[in-house]
Amino acid sequence: MRTDFPKIDVCKTGQNIRRIMVRQGLAVRDIQKYLGLSAPQSIYHWFDGRSMPTVDNLYALSELFGMPVDMLLRGNRKKNYEFSERSTHKWVFAYYEKYMELRAS
Numbered sequence: 552m553r554t555d556f557p558k559i560d561v562c563k564t565g566q567n568i569r570r571i572m573v574r575q576g577l578a579v580r581d582i583q584k585y586l587g588l589s590a591p592q593s594i595y596h597w598f599d600g601r602s603m604p605t606v607d608n609l610y611a612l613s614e615l616f617g618m619p620v621d622m623l624l625r626g627n628r629k630k631n632y633e634f635s636e637r638s639t640h641k642w643v644f645a646y647y648e649k650y651m652e653l654r655a656s
Contacts, residue, residue: 562600563625569598571616571623585615 596602
């Protein structure tokens with residue numbers, strides 16, 4: 552039986568979410584309002600590694616931050632994908648956004 556499968560690191564994931572939030576100039580209250588949470592404690596619990604956001608909240612955070620859910624998560628897999636500001640990525644994301652706009656209309 553395989554025992555070396557990738558696992559999510561709850562502490563590192565919470566720290567990553569906080570880092571992204573701060574980098575984008577968002578406050579805990581902004582996240583709370585966006586997710587429709589009644590209190591901010593659960594967000595602080597994510598930061599401390601006491602809990603993880605639900606899948607729905609991860610999905611919503613990925614939309615708010617403008618990045619895939621996979622980039623919010625941290626764990627022990629061999630390759631962690633980092634968001635890059637390289638021009639190639641900008642072109643691909645711009646193309647995708649335009650495609651989605653055209654598809655919606």
